[in-house]
Structure formats: structure tokens, C-alpha cells
Amino acid sequence: MQHNSLPARRKLYIGMMRVLMWLAVSIAGALVLFLVSYVLIKGIPNITWELLSTKPSYLDGTIGILPNILNTVYIILATLVVVLPLGVGAAIYLTEYAGNQKIVGMIEYAAETLSGIPSIIYGLVGMLFFCQFMNMQTSLLAGSLTLVIMNLPTIMRTTQESLKTVPQSYREGAFGLGAGKWRVIRTVVLPGCVDGIVTGCILAIGRILGESAALLFTAGFAHALNGLFDGLTSAGATLTVALYVYAKEQGEFEVAFAIAAILMVLTVLVNLGATLVGKYFKRKNSV
Amino acid sequence: MAIKNKKKLIENVIHGIFLILGLVTVGCVLLITVYLIVSGIPAIREIGLVDFLFGPKWASTAAEPKYGILPFILTSIYGTAGAILIGVPIGFFTAVYLAKQAPTRFKTVMENAISLLAGIPSVVYGFVGMMVLVPGIRKVFNVPDGASLLAAIIVLAVMILPSIIKVSMTSLEAVPKEYEDASLALGATPIETYFRVSVPAAKSGIATAVVLGVGRAIGEAMAVMMVSGNAANMPSLFQSVRFLTTAVASEMAYSSGLQQQALFSIALVLFLFIMLINATLNFFLKGQKEGA
Numbered sequence: 001m002q003h004n005s006l007p008a009r010r011k012l013y014i015g016m017m018r019v020l021m022w023l024a025v026s027i028a029g030a031l032v033l034f035l036v037s038y039v040l041i042k043g044i045p046n047i048t049w050e051l052l053s054t055k056p057s058y059l060d061g062t063i064g065i066l067p068n069i070l071n072t073v074y075i076i077l078a079t080l081v082v083v084l085p086l087g088v089g090a091a092i093y094l095t096e097y098a099g100n101q102k103i104v105g106m107i108e109y110a111a112e113t114l115s116g117i118p119s120i121i122y123g124l125v126g127m128l129f130f131c132q133f134m135n136m137q138t139s140l141l142a143g144s145l146t147l148v149i150m151n152l153p154t155i156m157r158t159t160q161e162s163l164k165t166v167p168q169s170y171r172e173g174a175f176g177l178g179a180g181k182w183r184v185i186r187t188v189v190l191p192g193c194v195d196g197i198v199t200g201c202i203l204a205i206g207r208i209l210g211e212s213a214a215l216l217f218t219a220g221f222a223h224a225l226n227g228l229f230d231g232l233t234s235a236g237a238t239l240t241v242a243l244y245v246y247a248k249e250q251g252e253f254e255v256a257f258a259i260a261a262i263l264m265v266l267t268v269l270v271n272l273g274a275t276l277v278g279k280y281f282k283r284k285n286s287v
Numbered sequence: 288m289a290i291k292n293k294k295k296l297i298e299n300v301i302h303g304i305f306l307i308l309g310l311v312t313v314g315c316v317l318l319i320t321v322y323l324i325v326s327g328i329p330a331i332r333e334i335g336l337v338d339f340l341f342g343p344k345w346a347s348t349a350a351e352p353k354y355g356i357l358p359f360i361l362t363s364i365y366g367t368a369g370a371i372l373i374g375v376p377i378g379f380f381t382a383v384y385l386a387k388q389a390p391t392r393f394k395t396v397m398e399n400a401i402s403l404l405a406g407i408p409s410v411v412y413g414f415v416g417m418m419v420l421v422p423g424i425r426k427v428f429n430v431p432d433g434a435s436l437l438a439a440i441i442v443l444a445v446m447i448l449p450s451i452i453k454v455s456m457t458s459l460e461a462v463p464k465e466y467e468d469a470s471l472a473l474g475a476t477p478i479e480t481y482f483r484v485s486v487p488a489a490k491s492g493i494a495t496a497v498v499l500g501v502g503r504a505i506g507e508a509m510a511v512m513m514v515s516g517n518a519a520n521m522p523s524l525f526q527s528v529r530f531l532t533t534a535v536a537s538e539m540a541y542s543s544g545l546q547q548q549a550l551f552s553i554a555l556v557l558f559l560f561i562m563l564i565n566a567t568l569n570f571f572l573k574g575q576k577e578g579a
Binding site: 006010013014017018020021022023024025027028029031032033035036038039042085086089090092093094096097098103106107110111112113114116117118119120121122123124125127128129149152153156180181182206209210211212213216217240241243244247248253256257260263264267268270271274275 | 294297298301302304305306308309310311312313315316318319322323326376377378379380381383384385388389397399400401402403404406407408409410411413414415417418419445448452476478479481482502505506507508509512513532535536539540550551554557558561562564565568569
């Protein structure tokens with residue numbers, strides 16, 4: 001072994017660093033393992049069909065999380081419908097149109113700032129602006145619009161990144177054939193950045209699923225069962241907010257564990273989806 | 288000629304639409320800033336800037352209300368510092384190992400695990416902390432209530448791990464292989480090379496990771512709210528404490544008048560902290576670009 005010839009001090013240093021690395025990796029690995037298995041083991045036995053398919057009833061004293069599941073779906077849909085055109089449009093402006101470096105810098109700086117703002121501040125401003133100033137009251141719509149602002153940088157960034165991979169020669173070819181700028185964007189650029197948009201959507205869904213602080217004061221706590229359009233104008237708790245309410249305010253730990261397990265599974269699925277989509281498009285692009 | 292003009296007009300309109308879409312982001316930032324300043328200033332004026340920032344007592348519902356947020360500011364600073372103190376070493380060594388030494392298979396598995404850690408909702412962290420950490424601290428340290436600054440620090444340390452590991456790894460992997468080869472050729476062992484050559488070469492990226500962690504820790508509300516007990520005490524490791532974020536969240540639902548305005552002012556203070564962190568982040572990012 002060549003290491004045997006090293007002076008003791010160097011050997012000590014190497015040994016120490018090696019131990020520290022192993023220690024750190026084992027702590028990180030054990031943490032993930034513990035978190036996932038703890039939540040799943042404690043939560044899955046509490047997931048019953050009744051829990052998933054009913055709403056809470058004070059008369060029977062039962063708890064169901066169907067309204068929360070639906071609210072989560074509504075909020076995801078409403079947020080994506082608004083944030084997609086905004087984010088993709090902004091990305092297209094930045095990569096296709098913008099000539100003025102000052103404007104580009106300003107928009108990129110704004111996006112960076114947005115992604116650093118904590119969600120509780122979004123919640124507060126969302127409450128002041130959407131619920132009070134725009135008079136939407138506490139509603140899923142107000143919550144979704146708040147989340148739109150939060151997710152704007154994500155969609156923008158992923159779209160921009162994939163726009164950069166559309167070869168310049170495609171655009172030039174289309175221009176050379178006499179197409180106008182808008183036509184080039186519609187027929188050449190947009191189809192080329194589908195992967196970025198899809199990735200952005202998945203990331204945004206993950207973020208919306210996990211968000212709670214921004215929704216507490218914009219979308220509220222209610223557990224009423226609503227259709228999509230009634231739902232958007234009334235208050236409602238998403239799964240995360242429901243978890244908080246059941247765990248912290250009502251002490252219903254079994255329900256909370258069940259929701260935590262559902263959220264954990266969904267998080268795994270979202271991560272898996274993002275990886276698969278990334279792989280799929282990578283293969284497609286390389287062909 | 289007329290057709291050409293019409294076409295040009297349409298193109299210009301579309302250009303305008305995209306410009307507006309691009310400026311929405313800027314508008315959002317302005318909206319948030321203006322709203323926080325406009326709604327945050329009145330209470331600070333009424334209470335007095337010094338009394339507000341350095342007042343040691345917060346008693347918003349007392350007969351003679353006191354609005355001093357020094358406990359929140361200190362708790363946020365201590366809590367973040369604690370989380371960094373625990374999270375950064377673990378994250379740093381994990382990143383070095385994964386970026387430089389780990390077998391490919393193991394590395395992929397760990398990368399996925401860390402992405403998962405980043406995706407877990409903060410309420411789930413808070414809930415697990417509430418069920419495991421809080422009773423654990425009560426038993427181990429024999430204190431009356433485990434909901435404390437320590438519990439919050441541990442939860443935050445776990446929550447900032449993914450960003451620290453990911454960002455550090457990216458910058459460690461970007462270190463030119465020639466640097467490492469040169470060091471190895473001069474007789475340094477691989478581990479010496481990683482820590483004495485690769486890490487210094489990636490230092491601005493690692494600094495970025497730490498600052499990102501600070502930003503995430505100071506802005507976290509829900510997880511902290513579930514494990515920190517939420518009493519407006521001066522920070523102390525085993526006492527129930529309230530952070531800047533949780534101060535806003537815990538009273539917003541039932542507050543009104545000056546009390547609510549004071550909450551907006553707290554949010555403004557938090558926002559200023561975040562802006563400061565963002566500025567630091569930009570400084571490091573710039574350094575990284577120039578260094579590359």
C-alpha cells in the first residue's frame with residue numbers, strides 16, 4: 001500500500017476526512033430512510049376508503065378528506081392554467097424577442113427575487129391583494145393566484161432552458177422560407193420547448209402539493225365538498241393545510257398520518273415523473 | 288402593400304403581448320414590495336422604529352399591548368445559525384463524497400433520495416418533528432415541553448440539507464479534472480486532493496449553497512410552527528420560541544387593527560432579511576461566473 005509510506009499527520013487527516021464523509025452520508029441516507037418509512041408505516045394503515053371518499057361529518061363524528069383532495073386538484077388546475085401562459089410567454093419574450101439587455105436583466109432579477117421570497121410572505125400579500133383588494137375573499141381562486149406568482153419563476157426557467165436547446169438553424173430556416181416571427185414561434189419554437197414546459201409543470205405540481213403557508217390565509221381552512229367552479233370561489237383546505245389543521249389544531253393524529261402518507265406517496269410520484277420525463281425527452285432529443 | 292402593413296401590425300401586437308407577459312414578473316415583485324412597505328410602515332410609525340425592532344417584549348393581546356419583536360428577530364437568527372451549524376457540515380461532507388468518491392449506483396440512489404427530501408412538504412416535516420422530535424427532546428433532556436428552539440433547529444437543519452448538498456455537488460463536479468490530476472500527480476492522495484484542491488476550487492459554489500440554506504431556513508414557517516411551541520420568549524435552546532415567520536402566521540387569523548398592522552411590519556422585516564440574503568447570493572453567483 002502506498003499509503004503506508006505517508007507521514008502520520010497526513011494519514012490522520014485522510015482518515016478523519018474519510019470518517020467524516022461516511023458519517024455524513026450515513027446520516028443523510030438514514031434520515032431519508034427513516035422519514036419515508038416512518039410516515040408510510042404509521043400512515044398507510046390509517047388510509048381507508050371511507051377516509052378518501054367522504055367529507056367530515058360532525059353528526060357522525062367521522063373525518064373524510066375527499067374535499068381536501070378535490071381542493072388540491074382544483075388549485076393545481078387553476079394555478080397551471082394561469083401560470084403556463086404567463087411563464088411560457090415570459091420565457092419566449094426573453095429568448096426570442098428581447099433585444100434590450102436592461103429589460104432582460106430586470107426580468108431575470110425579478111424572477112430570482114421571486115424564487116427567494118418565503119411562502120408566508122406570498123400568503124400575506126396574497127391575502128392583502130387578492131382576498132381584500134380584489135375582493136375575492138378567502139377562496140381557492142385567491143390561493144391559486146398567489147401560487148401563480150410563486151411558480152412563475154419555475155415555469156419561466158424550465159421553458160427558457162429548453163428554448164435554448166432549439167437550434168438557431170431551425171429558426172433561420174423558417175425565416176428563410178418567409179415565415180414571420182410569430183409563425184416561427186408557433187410552429188418551430190413552441191414545439192421544441194414542450195419538454196421544458198412539461199418539466200416545469202411537474203415541478204410546479206410538486207410545489208403546489210407541498211405548499212401550505214401561502215394558502216393558509218388565501219384559501220382558508222374549510223372542508224366543504226364542492227364542484228370545480230363553486231370550489232374556486234369558496235374557501236377550502238388543500239391536503240397540506242388539512243394535515244396542519246388536523247395535527248396541530250384538532251389533535252387527530254391518525255388522519256394526519258394518513259394525509260402525510262398520501263403526500264409522501266405523491267411526492268415520490270412527482271419526483272419519479274420528473275426523472276422519467278427528463279429521460280424520455282433526452283432520448284427523444286438525441287435521436 | 289396593405290397586406291404587408293397588416294402583417295407588420297400583427298407582429299408588433301404580438302411582440303407587445305410577449306413583452307407584457309415578460310414584465311408580469313417584474314410587476315409581481317413590485318406589487319409584493321409596495322404592499323409590504325405600504326402596509327408595514329404604519330405600525331412601525333405608531334410603535335416607533337426602535338421600540339419595534341429592539342423592544343424585548345411582545346404582548347399583542349395584553350390590556351396594554353407591547354410590540355417589541357427583538358425575541359422574534361433573535362430567534363430567527365439563532366434558529367437559522369443553529370440549522371446551518373448542523374446542516375452545513377453534514378451536507379458538505381455528503382456532497383464531497385457523492386460528487387467525488389461514491390460508486391455510480393450509490394450516487395444515483397442517493398441523488399434520488401435527496402431530491403425526495405427536497406420535495407417533501409414542510410408540513411410533513413413539521414408533523415414528523417411534532418410526533419418524534421418533540422417527545423424525544425422532552426425525554427432525553429428531561430424538560431417539561433419538547434417544543435423548543437432545539438426542535439426547530441433540527442427540523443430546519445434537515446430541511447436545508449437538500450439544497451446544500453445539490454448546489455455544492457454541482458459546483459464540485461464542475462471543478463476541472465486537470466486540477467485534480469495535477470494534484471494527484473504531485474503525490475497527493477485522492478482524499479487530500481478532494482479537500483485541498485477541489486473544495487477550494489468550488490468554494491464560491493459551496494458558499495452559494497450555504498446562503499441558499501440560510502434563505503430557506505429563515506423563511507420556513509409551517510414546519511417551525513409545529514415544533515417550536517410558539518410562545519414569544521427570548522430564544523433559549525429548550526424554551527418555546529417564536530420565529531419571524533411564525534409570528535406572522537400564528538396571529539394573522541384573529542388579529543385586527545394595530546396588532547394586524549404590526550404583523551405586516553414583521554413581514555416587512557422578514558422581507559428585508561431575505562433581500563439582504565438575495566444580495567449576498569447574487570454577490571457569490573457573480574464571483575462564480577467570474578471565477579469560471
